Amino acid sequence: MPKWLDNAVFYEIYPQSFQDSNADGIGDLPGIIRRLDYIKDLGCNALWINPCFDSPFNDAGYDVADYKKVAPRYGTNEDLILLFSQAHKRGIKVILDLVPGHTSAQHPWFVESMKCEKNEYTHRYIWTDSIWKGIENVSSVLGSLRGISDRDGSCALNFFTSQPALNYGFANPTESWQLPADAPEALATREAMKDVMRFWLALGCDGFRVDMAFSLVKNDPDEKETIALWQDFRKFLDAEYPEAAFLSEWGAPDKALRAGFHMDFLLHVGPSHYPELFRTKTPFFSRKGTGNAHEFVAYYEEARRITGGKGLICIPSGNHDMCRIARHLDTEERKIAFAFLLSMPGAPFIYYGDEVGLRHVENLISVEGGYDRTGARTPMQWDSSPNAGFSSASPEKLYICQDSSPDRPNAERERTNTESLFTEIQRLITIRQKNEPLQSNADIKFLLGHKKGDPLVYLRSGVSGKVLCVINPAAKSFTLQLPGFTVKDTLYSGIVSATLAKESLFIPAESATFLMVD
Numbered sequence: 001m002p003k004w005l006d007n008a009v010f011y012e013i014y015p016q017s018f019q020d021s022n023a024d025g026i027g028d029l030p031g032i033i034r035r036l037d038y039i040k041d042l043g044c045n046a047l048w049i050n051p052c053f054d055s056p057f058n059d060a061g062y063d064v065a066d067y068k069k070v071a072p073r074y075g076t077n078e079d080l081i082l083l084f085s086q087a088h089k090r091g092i093k094v095i096l097d098l099v100p101g102h103t104s105a106q107h108p109w110f111v112e113s114m115k116c117e118k119n120e121y122t123h124r125y126i127w128t129d130s131i132w133k134g135i136e137n138v139s140s141v142l143g144s145l146r147g148i149s150d151r152d153g154s155c156a157l158n159f160f161t162s163q164p165a166l167n168y169g170f171a172n173p174t175e176s177w178q179l180p181a182d183a184p185e186a187l188a189t190r191e192a193m194k195d196v197m198r199f200w201l202a203l204g205c206d207g208f209r210v211d212m213a214f215s216l217v218k219n220d221p222d223e224k225e226t227i228a229l230w231q232d233f234r235k236f237l238d239a240e241y242p243e244a245a246f247l248s249e250w251g252a253p254d255k256a257l258r259a260g261f262h263m264d265f266l267l268h269v270g271p272s273h274y275p276e277l278f279r280t281k282t283p284f285f286s287r288k289g290t291g292n293a294h295e296f297v298a299y300y301e302e303a304r305r306i307t308g309g310k311g312l313i314c315i316p317s318g319n320h321d322m323c324r325i326a327r328h329l330d331t332e333e334r335k336i337a338f339a340f341l342l343s344m345p346g347a348p349f350i351y352y353g354d355e356v357g358l359r360h361v362e363n364l365i366s367v368e369g370g371y372d373r374t375g376a377r378t379p380m381q382w383d384s385s386p387n388a389g390f391s392s393a394s395p396e397k398l399y400i401c402q403d404s405s406p407d408r409p410n411a412e413r414e415r416t417n418t419e420s421l422f423t424e425i426q427r428l429i430t431i432r433q434k435n436e437p438l439q440s441n442a443d444i445k446f447l448l449g450h451k452k453g454d455p456l457v458y459l460r461s462g463v464s465g466k467v468l469c470v471i472n473p474a475a476k477s478f479t480l481q482l483p484g485f486t487v488k489d490t491l492y493s494g495i496v497s498a499t500l501a502k503e504s505l506f507i508p509a510e511s512a513t514f515l516m517v518d
Ligand code: GLC
Pocket: 059, 062, 063, 099, 159, 211, 212, 249, 320, 321
């Protein structure tokens, strides 16, 4: 595991919405470079940048047309190399988004693959052997594309209809056109993807977030072959780039970490009960106290048990696929949610703008395949100048409309306010960075949180000591008998602090406290 992940705190940047530098209304790489000091000031030491490669943008760049070329709207490869070096100068790592499951239908591989004559790319994608034969009821295939080629056949889709599925083979082939996962053509796709990784790693990138990592081998019900495939990628990384971080969008750490990823996310989809914390009508982090975290805790403990501390389970504040955390939680509630996010094991991920309280912008028309995700992808709000400092284009030229409310938050105001969410997150990151027991790899044991309505009390134990984290979003206090601990120091508390005296832990309403204990 790369050492730098021990204390990594990531910041996710959606490049089209972060900072425009040339007044075309779309964020770009020079814009990101301009804002690196802001990210450093927040305390993050790692970036994940959503796909920034050449694309027709039917799925906001998750439809790649050239894996080795920065999309002109974001700049050039040289700009990306400059971003790596400028970030590194500031102690910030940069991971890119690798989309291995599909390309854009405009990718030259696909254009070749559509041809009647056999060529190197004939099996780069999954095709049936007749136009009249589609692909139904195959796990990880979302339908098929047909009638678009001279070639007689239908092509499997991985996501939208503009995203044909790359061919990594089938776990249980049942038709002659289905190749096994170790067929030379399926292995060639793997090698092509390794080649893409080598290309960017050699230029200074620090690793990859891997899109839909679970989806590669088809008809793979327990994901056995997909796991074996990623283990092979991990071997390649260990041999050639052992410092590169490998992070999956899988949402099932028990599988993903076994597959060799260093990190996997808990997501809004999947079995983790993550949404119940932040994104239901009555989330756990609401002060109403009607939400629950016990199912999340049960899932999390089981995932830790299965993965045996091998690899990191990462909990994001949000991402470009789910609604903004501000949709369901107000600022004070979010401060407590961030105290949780920044005191859990695994590397925390902050979605751009969550630190200043960007709202979910409702009722937007879909942009670039965003649909209901569009409202979580609006341009960053930096200051009180036009377009909130995002761009000097005219407002109707912006990539996505911004929050138009007169009281919309912005980074400049938040940074100068000592009681803002931004300041609280900054404080929390500083405390995490100074205290190893709060970082990625230190152990966790839940002391409270197994029953409906419980607040969360967990003990983080590292090589340098123990920290008791006490998180109570509800508007009511609790008292817990807790023998065996003496408090050495209060590392963090919000407005009110939990106290531990005479083996009794008092947990005030709406509080988050970190106590250094013996
Ligand atoms: C992932 C991405 C999402 C994209 C999809 C298809 O889930 O996060 O934004 O639309 O994969 O690539």
